[in-house]
Amino acid sequence: MKVKHIDHIGIAVKSIEKAGKFYTDIMGFKIENIENVSDQKVNVAFLPITDSEVELLESTDPDGPVAKYINARGEGIQHIAFRVENIDEALKELKGKGVRLIDQEPRAGAGGAKIAFIHPKETSGVLVEICERD
Ligand code: ZN
Numbered sequence: 293m294k295v296k297h298i299d300h301i302g303i304a305v306k307s308i309e310k311a312g313k314f315y316t317d318i319m320g321f322k323i324e325n326i327e328n329v330s331d332q333k334v335n336v337a338f339l340p341i342t343d344s345e346v347e348l349l350e351s352t353d354p355d356g357p358v359a360k361y362i363n364a365r366g367e368g369i370q371h372i373a374f375r376v377e378n379i380d381e382a383l384k385e386l387k388g389k390g391v392r393l394i395d396q397e398p399r400a401g402a403g404g405a406k407i408a409f410i411h412p413k414e415t416s417g418v419l420v421e422i423c424e425r426d
Pocket of ligand 1: 300302347371373421
């Protein structure tokens with residue numbers, strides 16, 4: 293598959309407002325947008341840096357995946373996303389190689405992206421997302 297670059301690093305936080313202050317006030321990032329992704333039960337804040345982003349993920353539901361992550365491990369890096377040229381081809385290739393996937397088909401992610409997660413058992417414990425966007 294053709295991986296273009298790191299698309300974003302997803303950080304699970306209890307509060308975008310609180311966690312965002314470090315990135316904006318200290319690091320000089322700008323919060324470009326905050327989007328609700330109802331499918332994932334999160335609000336996502338986008339903090340772009342060159343062709344990548346930091347994404348702050350704040351749960352909107354105590355049963356959502358980010359809330360569960362924080363309950364189990366505390367706040368921190370929750371996933372890393374690689375941008376691929378063609379997500380359909382990438383998924384086909386991964387399936388062909390027997391890689392265990394969380395998403396068999398692409399689904400809608402934040403920022404109009406098509407995304408899919410690879411099972412962390414395949415990646416030494418890192419939740420890896422592949423994504424395609426224009
Ligand atoms: Zn992501």
